[in-house]
Amino acid sequence: MNPSLKLAWVVLLALELSFTQVWTVNLVLIVISLILMLACHVPLKRLLWLTGxxxxxxxxxxxxxxLQGSASHHFLIVIFTRMFVYVYLGGLFTQTTDPLILTRSLEQNAHLPSKFAYGFLAAFNLMPKIQAEVASIKAAALMRGQVLHVWSPQLYFKAILTAMHWSDQLSLAMTSHGFVEGAPRTQAEVIPLRRRDWWLTAGSLIIIQVGLFTGLP
Amino acid sequence: MKAWHLRDIILVTILAIFMGVIFFVIGPVYTVLSAALAPAGLQPLANEILLGIWVMAGPLAGYIIRIPGAATLGELLGAVVEMFLGGVWGASTLISGVVQGFGSELGFILTGYKRYNWLTLVISALTTTIVTFTWSLFRAGYASYHLGFLAMLFTVRFISVFLFGGVLTKLITNLLARAHVVKNIR
Structure with a gap:
């Protein structure tokens, strides 16, 4: 399925289920996402983690x-199943979607400006360097006998300096390699948006609406 | 009004990833604190105590980058980082990210993106608390708690958001101002 539509589908559902109280629909969604995750060969360890x-x-x-409130039994069941729906739908999305394909799809299908798409991609590729940088900031402070905690301003100060430095360099590098904001682009990999994707999204959403608003418990 | 350019987009993303990486260590703390408070029926309190740490990316990005939407984008990207680093809450993290980010954004909107001082951070902490608390009323069933308990949760959340999103953000930007590295922060 098209990644942008899939994202919209998952977010819309999570949003709607936060405001509705039908536990049967929750249960059906839990079962369906579990089956889909099994069909997509999500590792068992991950599934156990997503359940625990x-x-x-x-x-x-x-x-x-x-203990602290006056909720009815019905509402407690709704809340209990709702937490599972969030996690399973989210798991279904993250386990079956590649971040790179998602970004390309957002640019091509959802018309996200390319400066955002490529800006995000450039920064996300720095993830391992950023993790190493946080470790080295902490180590450098330790050498001077300072322990940096989550609440230490110095930790963030140094991280922000690095962030500004790197974003200057990265944007310069991209510009010097010919990236022009707002200029028309061609795509190396075209992400298809098929009719089938639209039908699947709209159809499943309509069925869920029927489930939510026809008086099911 | 300033517009978004490539450098700002990369900056806000790297900032969000830094925050995500720094806060990744908080995950286990949250679970342990929840487990410790759960038997007494106080599990939501764990959420309230630590919430300020999670929403910090919003006010920090808003205060440093100063472009409309910076707080929302910073917090949303923080949620994306959490989602792909292996957080379990998936898509609902994205919604929470937008809600929290918009909450702190409101503080900057109310001051017209012109004033950047204590007042802005206090208003931002207040709007963040109100907006995220309204979301919790629906999402996590907070509406069914007794009023006294609810008031306690609200107070704890505001203190947490104010300490991290307000006081800590101010301390960090004070350091930046002393270092003269950001043109618009003095």
């Missing part, structure tokens, strides 16, 4: 709602 974490948080949430 919401199990803990949903149970804790339901428990505190029982």
């Amino acid at each position: 974490v919401p199990l803990f948080f949903a149970s804790a949430l339901v428990w505190s709602l029982t």
Whole structure:
């Protein structure tokens, strides 16, 4: 399926389910995303992780709602299943979508300006360097006997200096390699947006609307 | 009004990734704190205490980059980083990212993107708390809590957001001002 449509579908659903209270629809979505994840060969370890974490948080949430609030049983079931829907839908999306293809699709199909698409890509490719930089900032401080915590301004100060330095260099490098903001571009890899994708998105959304608004528990 | 250029886009993304990497260590703390508070039915409190750390990317990006949308984009990209680094909440992280980012953005909107001082950060912390709390009322069923408990959660959340998004952001930008590295921060 087209990555942009898939993203829109997942976000729209998560948003709508936050405001509706039908646990049967939640349950059906949980089962469907589980089947789809199994069909896409998501590793079992990841699936267990995706089940354990919401199990803990949903149970804790339901428990505190029982102790500190006045929620009905129906609402508790809704909240419990809702946490699983969030995690499973999210898992289905991240496990079956490649960030590079998603960015290309957002640029080509969703018409995100190319300066954003390529700016994001350029920065995200620095991820390993950024992780190493945070470690080296901390190590450098330790050598002078300073321990930097999450609440130490120095840690962020140094990170921001590096961020400004790198973004200057990267944007200069991109410009010198011929990147022009707003100029028309050709694509090396075209991401297809088929009729089938639209039908699948619209059809499943309509079915879910029927489930949500016909008085199911 | 300043517009977005390639350099700013890369800067806000790198900033968001830095914040994401720094905060990745907070994940286990959240789980441990939740587990410790859960038996007493106080699990939401873990969320409230740490929320300020998560929403910090918003006010920091808004304060440093000073282009409309910077706070929202910074926080949204932070959520994207979390999603692809292996956070479990997936797409709902993106929605929370937009909600939190817009919350702090409101603070800058209300001051017209002109004043950047304590007042802006206090307003931003307040709007962040109000907007994210409204979202929690629906998403996590907060509306069913007793009023006293709800007031306690709100207060803790505001303190957390103010300490990290307000006080810490101000301390960081003070350092930047002393170093004379950013033209518009003095």
